[in-house]
Amino acid sequence: MKLKNKVCIVTGSASGIGLAIARKYVSEGAKVVIADLKLEAAVAAAQELTATGPGEAIGIAMDVTSEEAVNSGVAAVIEKWGRVDVLVSNAGIQIVNRIEDYAFSDWKKMLAIHLDGAFLTTKACIPYMKAQKGGAIIYMGSVHSHEASPLKSAYVTAKHGLLGLARVVAKEGGPDGVRANVICPGFVKTPLVEKQIPEQAQRLGISEDEVVSKMMLGGTVDTQFTTIEDVAEVALLFAGFETNALTGQSLVVSHGWYMQ
Template sequence: MELKDKVCIVTGAASGIGLAIAKRYAAAGGKIAIADLKIEAAQAAADGINADHPGQAIAVAMDVTQEDQVNAGVQQVVDAWGTVDVLVSNAGIQIVNPVEQFAFADWKKMLAIHLDGAFLTSKAVLPHMYKQGSGTVLFMGSVHSKEASPLKSAYVTAKHGLLGLSRVIAKEGGPKGVRTNVICPGFVRTPLVDKQIPEQAKELGISEEDVIKKVMLGQTVDGEFTTVDDIAEVALFLAAFPTNALTGQSLVASHGWYMN
């Protein structure tokens, strides 16, 4: 599937899943805005893409919890390339703690990045998509959009919330040619997941090896992590899908951890 000359914004794209999606989109012909809190890392990622696909990537400084930064970043992309065709709301963090020990400030931070970020970026790009009568909005959900795990109250709540936001945008945007879907990965071996391994081992009183084998991968069909490239392929499929036949949906990629 191709994204030739489609203008794509990927948040949290300086590393991890976001960077893999940005690279895959560029290989499919897209023009990619690497939107990230860390502008130096975003510029390095854009430079790397441009080395293989000249002129197809720019770096955009964006804190997705700040409306003025989101609006300014989207305008920067529109000024450069005229519109926005694809948004991938991918920026996210993880904080783990039991509910009774979960700091309210951490709860608010988690929901701000995952939910407020999805809302603000969508709000900023939708007028451009509506104007041209086409567009795709993708949210980075999780198996935790469907399931719950101990220690992840804020993350699970936020990821469940993305399903609702996606469905509302699908209803509102469908008549205007805009589709929205949620990608729901299983455990992907990124720095975000690596950080959780010792944290969960400590909280659960088990070894790091057991966190990986029993907690993270115990319910998969093959004991394998999902890869960033797996998720990038899903993101390409959903971004390039041509009709409203596939909108308001969630696609799980988890090596069979969750099946629906």
């Protein structure tokens, strides 16, 4: 087992990609923290994963935009398990609109969840990782960390920003064995993406089928959605790769939608 007894915090992991990563980590023997805005869902997910083993999980409430909530959540993990080996900053939402119609409040909300959340969780976890001389910080980017699509000004800005944050963390954490990398999935058919399909169809004046075939999958090599399991495998790679040979990098998982 690649992560036996490793303590892993995964934000936004009561469902979707985050839950798939948590499930993969538990299957590899990790002690996983399901950190989510929805406490009840986090606890239920943790109970399900613990029942399957061989690792275990707990659920905690965490608003990643609140420094107090993040700090108290990480402190609770330290009190229970004494260390943090892996942080996956995965919590995120999507709001689509044309720039001229994009509410400033929505812009700030998007950047707060994606960027402030990554910064605050990193700030809370990295002192423990440095003290134990090792750790992995993984940011959930996107193909939109490298590319752009209409209607996604805040999302694209935030996902580009994660690349810069990861590179700084890699340089600052490197001497103490702390690595930072970014996973950049293509379109994964989660509720977040399914919600976008009718929204983009309405705002762009095209059919929902065209949104999927042209906007989402038109650039892939096989017109296939990336799966949550695909992303979880990359999260396992970054978590289990324990040298600085792989740090400050982004790995695109997109069926060829974007090629580096």
